[in-house]
Amino acid sequence: MSVEGTYAPKPGAAPLPRMIRAQALLETRTLLRNGEQLLLTVVIPTLLLVLFSAVDIVDTGAGERVDFLAPGILALAVLSTAFTGQAISTGFERRYGVLKRLGASPLPRWGLMAAKTCSVLVIEALQIVLLTVVALALGWSPHGNPAAVALLLVLGTAAFSGLGLLMAGTLRAEATLAAANLVFILLLIGGGVVVPMDKFPQGAQDALGLLPIAALSDGLRDVLRHGAGLPWADLGILAVWAVLGLGAAARFFRWE
Amino acid sequence: MQTSAAVEVAGLVKRYGDKTAVDGLDLSVLRGTVTAFLGPNGAGKTTTIETCEGYRSPDAGTVRVLGLDPVADGAALRPRIGVMLQSGGIYPTARAEETLRHMATLHAHPLDVPSLVERLGLGSCGRTPYRRLSGGQQQRLALALALVGRPELVFLDEPTAGLDPQARHATWDLVRELRTDGVTVLLTTHAMDEAEELSDDVAIVDGGRVIAQGTPEELCKGGAENTLRFGGRPGLDLGSLLKALPAETVAVELSPGSYRLTGTVDPQLLATVTSWCAQNGVLPDRISVERRTLEDVFLELTGRELRS
Numbered sequence: 372m373s374v375e376g377t378y379a380p381k382p383g384a385a386p387l388p389r390m391i392r393a394q395a396l397l398e399t400r401t402l403l404r405n406g407e408q409l410l411l412t413v414v415i416p417t418l419l420l421v422l423f424s425a426v427d428i429v430d431t432g433a434g435e436r437v438d439f440l441a442p443g444i445l446a447l448a449v450l451s452t453a454f455t456g457q458a459i460s461t462g463f464e465r466r467y468g469v470l471k472r473l474g475a476s477p478l479p480r481w482g483l484m485a486a487k488t489c490s491v492l493v494i495e496a497l498q499i500v501l502l503t504v505v506a507l508a509l510g511w512s513p514h515g516n517p518a519a520v521a522l523l524l525v526l527g528t529a530a531f532s533g534l535g536l537l538m539a540g541t542l543r544a545e546a547t548l549a550a551a552n553l554v555f556i557l558l559l560i561g562g563g564v565v566v567p568m569d570k571f572p573q574g575a576q577d578a579l580g581l582l583p584i585a586a587l588s589d590g591l592r593d594v595l596r597h598g599a600g601l602p603w604a605d606l607g608i609l610a611v612w613a614v615l616g617l618g619a620a621a622r623f624f625r626w627e
Numbered sequence: 628m629q630t631s632a633a634v635e636v637a638g639l640v641k642r643y644g645d646k647t648a649v650d651g652l653d654l655s656v657l658r659g660t661v662t663a664f665l666g667p668n669g670a671g672k673t674t675t676i677e678t679c680e681g682y683r684s685p686d687a688g689t690v691r692v693l694g695l696d697p698v699a700d701g702a703a704l705r706p707r708i709g710v711m712l713q714s715g716g717i718y719p720t721a722r723a724e725e726t727l728r729h730m731a732t733l734h735a736h737p738l739d740v741p742s743l744v745e746r747l748g749l750g751s752c753g754r755t756p757y758r759r760l761s762g763g764q765q766q767r768l769a770l771a772l773a774l775v776g777r778p779e780l781v782f783l784d785e786p787t788a789g790l791d792p793q794a795r796h797a798t799w800d801l802v803r804e805l806r807t808d809g810v811t812v813l814l815t816t817h818a819m820d821e822a823e824e825l826s827d828d829v830a831i832v833d834g835g836r837v838i839a840q841g842t843p844e845e846l847c848k849g850g851a852e853n854t855l856r857f858g859g860r861p862g863l864d865l866g867s868l869l870k871a872l873p874a875e876t877v878a879v880e881l882s883p884g885s886y887r888l889t890g891t892v893d894p895q896l897l898a899t900v901t902s903w904c905a906q907n908g909v910l911p912d913r914i915s916v917e918r919r920t921l922e923d924v925f926l927e928l929t930g931r932e933l934r935s
Contacts, residue, residue, distance in 0.1 A: 376808030377742075380779040383735030384706035393732040401721070464718060472716025475680050477706040477733050477776070627682075 384477030394478060394486035399493050402456065411555070412451045412498060417505055420444045423565050424509045431567060434596075441506040441513070442591035443564040446527065448498040450558060450584055453491050453528045455551045458535035461487070462547035465539060470626050480626075484536075491528060499524075514598035520591065522601070526609040527587040533616020534583070540624030558584040563592075583612040633658045633780050633811040634679055638688035641674050641835075648674040650835030651688070656828070661802060661812040663822035665921075666832035667929055672815040673713060675832070676782050679813070680710055693780060706734065709778035713785050715769045719758035723749055723768050726757070727775060734776035747771050748797065763794040770798065774805075781805065783814040787821060799825055819922040829921065833929045847919050853892035854919075857911040858885055859904065868903045872896060892916055 384390070402408050423429065424437040431439035464470050473483055503511075538547050560566060562584030568576050579585050590605030634656035641649040649671040656662045664672050677683055678690055681697035681704060690697055695704045717726055724744060731737035744750055747767040752760055760768065766786065773781050786802075787795045802825055805812055816822055822829050823843045830840040839846060861883035869878055876890035888900070897916065904911050 376804070377738070377746075378774060378777065378805050378808040378810050380707075380808075380810055381736040381777040382707040382779055383776075385733050385735055390733050393729060397725070397729050401718070405720070467718055468712060468714045468716035469718050469721075471682070472710070472712055472772070474682065475705060475708070475710040475712075476730065479702060 387479075387482060390478045391482050391486045391489065394483060395489035395493070398460075398487060398490035402460065402490065402494055405460075408456050408460070412448065412456055412494060413501065416444050416448045416451060416498065416502060419447070419559075419565060420502060420505055421509070424506075429566050429570070432569075435510060435512075437506055437509045437511045438596050439567070439592070440565060441502070441511045442595045443588040444502055444506070445499060445524070445595075446562075446584055446588035446591055447559060447564045448502055449495060449524060449527045449587060450531055450555065450562075452494045452498065454531035454535040455555045456494070456535075457487065457491055457532060458539045458551040459548050461536060461539035462542065462544040462551075465626065466544035468627070474626055488528075488532065491532060495524070495528065513595045515594035516600065519594045519599075519601050523587060523590045523594070523606065523609070526606060526613055527583065530583040530587075530609050530612035530616055533613055533618070533620050536620040536624060537616055540620060540626075558582065561585075563588040581608060583609055586612075631658055632656065632691075633660075633693060634662075634813060635691040636675065636679070636688070637690075639675060639678060639685050639690060640687035641671075641678060641683060642686050647835055649678070652832065652836050654830055654837055654840075656811060656813050658811050659806065659809055660827040661806050661814070661825050662828040662830060663826035664813060664815040664830050664832060665817075665819070665822045665925065666815075667817075670832045670929075671835040672832055673784055676784055676813070676815060680708065680782055681705070706776065707779050709773035709776060709781035711769045711773040711781070711783045711786055713788070715757070715765055717757045717765075717768065717772075720756045722754050722756055723760060723764070724753040727768065727771055730772045731775045736777055737775050738777060740775065743771050743775060746801070762789045763791060766790055767794070767798070770801070778810065780811040780813070783812065785815055785817070787816070787818065795821070819920065819925060823921045831925060831928055838928050839924070843921055846924050847921060853889070854917040855888045855892045855897065855900065855915070856886065856917065857900065857904075857914040859909040859911050860884060863907065863909065867907075868900065871899050871903060 420440055423440050427436070474480065535551065538550060542550065558564070561571070561579050562582050563579070564584065568579060568585065568589070571579060580589070586605040586608035590602040590609070593599035593602040593605070632655050634654065636652060636654040639649050639652040640647070652671065652675055654675065664676070666672050674683065678685055679692050679697055681701040684698050692704055693707055697704055724740070727744065728740050731740050744753070747770065749764060749767055749771065752764055757765060757768070766789065770783065770786055773783065787798050790798065799821070802812055802814070827842060828840065829843055829846055830837045831846070832838065861880070863880070863886070865878040865880065865886070869876060873890060873896070876888060876896070878886065878888045881887050890896070901911070
C-alpha cells in the first residue's frame with residue numbers, strides 16, 4: 372500500500388466565478404485597509420460635502436446648496452475610486468510584480484480585470500450610501516429616475532477606470548501616484564464638482580464641459596436636482612471617454 | 628499527449644532590442660526530476676524560465692511545457708504549474724497567510740494551508756505584512772505560493788538566494804520531498820553546491836545557450852584534471868618524481884612542504900607517489916585526492932572573468 376505524498380500533483384483551476392469573487396474580495400479588503408485610499412475615497416468627499424453645504428464658500432446659484440453639491444460629490448466619489456484609487460493601487464501592483472505573479476496563476480487576465488471592476492463597484496456603493504445619508508441629513512431632496520442615475524454612474528465608472536488603468540499600465544508607479552492625485556485636484560476644481568461651471572469664462576466652460584467629470588456631475592445634477600430624464604449629451608461624452616480610455620488601456624497596458 | 632519530457636525547449640531565441648538574451652537554447656527536463664539551470668548573471672536563465680512560464684513569446688524556436696505551448700495554451704497550462712519569481716510578486720502590505728489562502732482559493736485541490744504554513748515555518752507570520760517578513764520568510768512564502776496549487780511542475784527562480792544556511796537546507800529538504808512525491812522541479816541557481824546537492828540533472832547555460840548538460844557526476848568526471856596533494860619535507864626534488872609519472876602530470880611545491888600534483892589521478896599514480904616518497908625517506912603527513920567539483924567545471928566552461 373502506498374500513501375500518496377503531501378505534494379503529489381493534483382492540479383486544477385478553481386471555477387471562474389469563485390476565482391473572480393475571491394480576487395474581488397481580496398482587492399476590496401486591501402483597499403478598505405489602506406488609510407490613504409480611505410482618505411481619498413471617503414474622508415475628502417464627505418468633508419467637502421459637509422463643508423461646502425454648511426459654509427457659503429462658493430455661490431452655487433439659486434436653491435439649497437446641498438442640492439447643487441450632492442450630485443457633484445457623488446461624481447467625485449466615482450472619480451476617487453474608479454480613477455485615482457484604482458490607478459494608484461494597480462500602478463503599485465504592477466511595480467511590485469503582483470500583476471506578473473497573478474499572470475502565472477489560474478486566474479485569467481480578464482478575470483483579474485473583472486474582479487477589479489467588482490471591487491470598484493462595491494467601494495462606490497459604500498461611498499454612495501454614506502454620502503447619500505450625509506446629504507439627506509443636510510437637507511438634500513433628490514429627484515429623478517434612479518435608473519438614469521445608475522446609468523450615469525456606470526458609464527462614469529467605465530470612463531474613469533479606462534483612464535486610470537491606462538495610466539497605471541504605462542507610467543512608473545510613482546508617476547502614477549503623483550499624476551493621479553494632481554488630476555483628482557484639478558478635476559475637483561474645474562469639473563463642476565463644487566464650483567459651478569458658469570464661474571469659468573465661456574471658452575473654458577466649453578472645453579471643461581467635455582471632461583468626463585464635468586459630464587458626470589452635470590448629468591447627475593440634471594437628473595437629481597432638476598428631475599431630467601436621460602441626459603443624452605452627458606451620457607454620450609462619458610461613453611466616448613469610456614471607449615477611448617478602455618480601448619487605449621487594453622492596447623497599451625503593460626503587465627510588468 | 629503524455630511525453631516523458633516535462634519541458635522541451637528547442638532552438639529558443641529571445642532578443643530585447645538588439646541584445647540577444649537567449650541564443651538558440653536547447654533544454655529538456657524529464658518528468659519527476661529536479662533539474663538545475665546553472666549560469667552566471669545575464670546568461671539567459673530567467674528569460675528562458677519566463678518563456679516556459681508563458682510570460683514571453685519566443686523570437687525563434689519552440690517551447691513545450693507539459694506538452695503545451697505556454698503562450699497559446701496558457702489557460703490550460705497555468706493551473707498545472709507553480710511559479711516562484713525572483714522578485715516575490717507580493718504586495719508589501721499583503722498579509723502572509725491571507726496571500727497564501729488566496730492563491731489556494733484559485734486552485735481546485737489546493738494543499739492544506741495551515742499544514743503548509745507549519746511546514747515552511749511561517750506559523751508566526753500569519754498576519755504580518757509581506758514587507759515586515761525577514762528575507763528568508765519572504766522567500767519561503769513565495770515558495771509556498773508556488774506549491775499550494777499542487778502543480779505537476781514547479782519553476783523556482785533562485786529559491787535560496789539570500790537565505791541563511793538553516794533556511795537553505797530546509798528548502799533543499801522540501802525540494803527533495805517534491806521529487807519523492809512526483810513533482811518535476813526546474814530551478815535556477817548560482818550556487819554550485821545547491822545544484823550538486825539537489826539535482827538529477829544540471830544544465831550549464833552561458834551566453835544564452837546550454838553549454839553542458841548532464842548529471843552532476845557526469846559533468847564532474849569527463850576530461851577532468853584531478854588533483855592530489857601531499858605534505859612532506861620542504862624542497863623535495865620533484866623532477867625525479869615526474870620522471871616516473873605520465874607526461875602530462877604537473878607537480879608544484881605550493882608553499883614550503885606543501886605539494887600539488889595535477890593530472891589523471893588514478894590508483895597507479897597514487898602508488899607511484901607513495902613509493903617515490905618511501906625511496907626518498909619522506910613520510911607524507913597528509914595526502915588527499917580531490918575530485919573536480921561542479922564549481923571547477925562551471926568556471927572552466929564559463930571562464931573566470933566577472934560578469935555584469
